Amino acid sequence: MSAAPKHDVYQAIADSSRREILILLAKDDASIKEICEHFSISRTAIVKHLNVLSEASLVSDRKVGRSKIYSLQPEQLAEVREWVSYFEQFWDNKLSMLRHMVEENVKE
Amino acid sequence: MSAAPKHDVYQAIADSSRREILILLAKDDASIKEICEHFSISRTAIVKHLNVLSEASLVSDRKVGRSKIYSLQPEQLAEVREWVSYFEQFWDNKLSMLRHMVEENVKE
DNA sequence: TAAACATAAAACCAAATGGTGTCATATCAA
DNA sequence: TTGATATGACACCATTTGGTTTTATGTTTA
Numbered sequence: 001m002s003a004a005p006k007h008d009v010y011q012a013i014a015d016s017s018r019r020e021i022l023i024l025l026a027k028d029d030a031s032i033k034e035i036c037e038h039f040s041i042s043r044t045a046i047v048k049h050l051n052v053l054s055e056a057s058l059v060s061d062r063k064v065g066r067s068k069i070y071s072l073q074p075e076q077l078a079e080v081r082e083w084v085s086y087f088e089q090f091w092d093n094k095l096s097m098l099r100h101m102v103e104e105n106v107k108e
Numbered sequence: 109m110s111a112a113p114k115h116d117v118y119q120a121i122a123d124s125s126r127r128e129i130l131i132l133l134a135k136d137d138a139s140i141k142e143i144c145e146h147f148s149i150s151r152t153a154i155v156k157h158l159n160v161l162s163e164a165s166l167v168s169d170r171k172v173g174r175s176k177i178y179s180l181q182p183e184q185l186a187e188v189r190e191w192v193s194y195f196e197q198f199w200d201n202k203l204s205m206l207r208h209m210v211e212e213n214v215k216e
Numbered sequence: 217t218a219a220a221c222a223t224a225a226a227a228c229c230a231a232a233t234g235g236t237g238t239c240a241t242a243t244c245a246a
Numbered sequence: 247t248t249g250a251t252a253t254g255a256c257a258c259c260a261t262t263t264g265g266t267t268t269t270a271t272g273t274t275t276a
Contacts, residue, residue: 008124010121010122010123010124010127011122013118013122013191014118014119014121014122015118015233015234016116016118017234019118019191022195023194026194026195026198031252031253032252032253033251033252033253041234041235041236042235042236042237043252043253044235044236044237044254044255045234045235045236047253047254048233048234048235049234052233063253065243065244065252066242066243066244066251066252066253067243067251067252067253068252068253068254072195072198074195074196074198074199075199077192077195077196077199078199080188080192081189081192081193081196083121083127084185084188084189084192085189086131086134087130087134087180087182087185088182088185088189090134090180090182091182091183091185091186123263123264125264139222139223140222140223141221141222141223149264149265149266150265150266150267151222151223152224152225152265152266152267153264153265153266155223155224156263156264156265157264160263171223173222173273173274174221174222174223174272174273174274175221175222175223175273176222176223176224
């Protein structure tokens with residue numbers, strides 16, 4: 001569907017600032033300036049984090065006037081979800097059993 | 109429940125060698141030597157990865173004779189699963205809706 | 217006891233990471 | 247047109263990361 005991401009999604013979500021940015025964007029699209037207002041670090045640092053998220057295809061952006069608006073694009077998180085779910089059988093409980101059963105049935 | 113991990117779980121799973129080690133340990137406990145046999149990097153590098161996983165409480169170890177046996181301890185992955193699942197509502201489908209509904213009911 | 221084995225520990229290194237500050241460019245508004 | 251605003255682009259820095267090699271220690275086993 002798209003070029004191989006330079007930064008993989010695991011690396012992208014390894015940083016807590018980047019995870020916070022994703023949570024922010026889940027609530028609403030935001031410009032760089034708006035995102036910066038939620039953090040104490042410099043704009044340059046935020047932009048770097050946004051670039052990492054962008055390379056991992058976790059966000060998209062569009063230019064509007066002099067603003068650059070970022071949107072959440074969470075599809076790549078599915079890879080993480082699937083990787084983690086492999087391990088659920090080892091720490092398990094009724095809930096994850098049910099989830100596994102449901103997913104297996106749906107896939108068929 | 110336990111001391112705060114020095115390395116958090118997101119950082120621990122950010123590296124692909126460490127993810128592979130976890131997959132390996134999911135199949136069976138293994139000594140450092142056995143783990144090394146699955147990789148081309150040096151034993152020292154493997155030991156460092158194991159230390160990171162250990163600090164994140166994703167593995168435990170026990171000494172048996174001259175061997176050190178590592179075991180998977182996947183409970184901390186629940187944090188990642190929960191974080192990721194927050195985003196499912198933004199990309200997913202009937203399946204995640206069902207999952208969310210099921211979980212909400214179970215928790216009550 | 218001596219050789220072989222499995223791990224531990226330390227010193228070192230290049231590159232990546234997460235951060236900074238400064239200056240330039242484009243756009244909007246008065 | 248001019249000033250304020252929002253972003254882009256650099257250059258720089260300290261620390262961490264992922265890797266190496268070398269040397270030492272503890273444990274079997276022949």
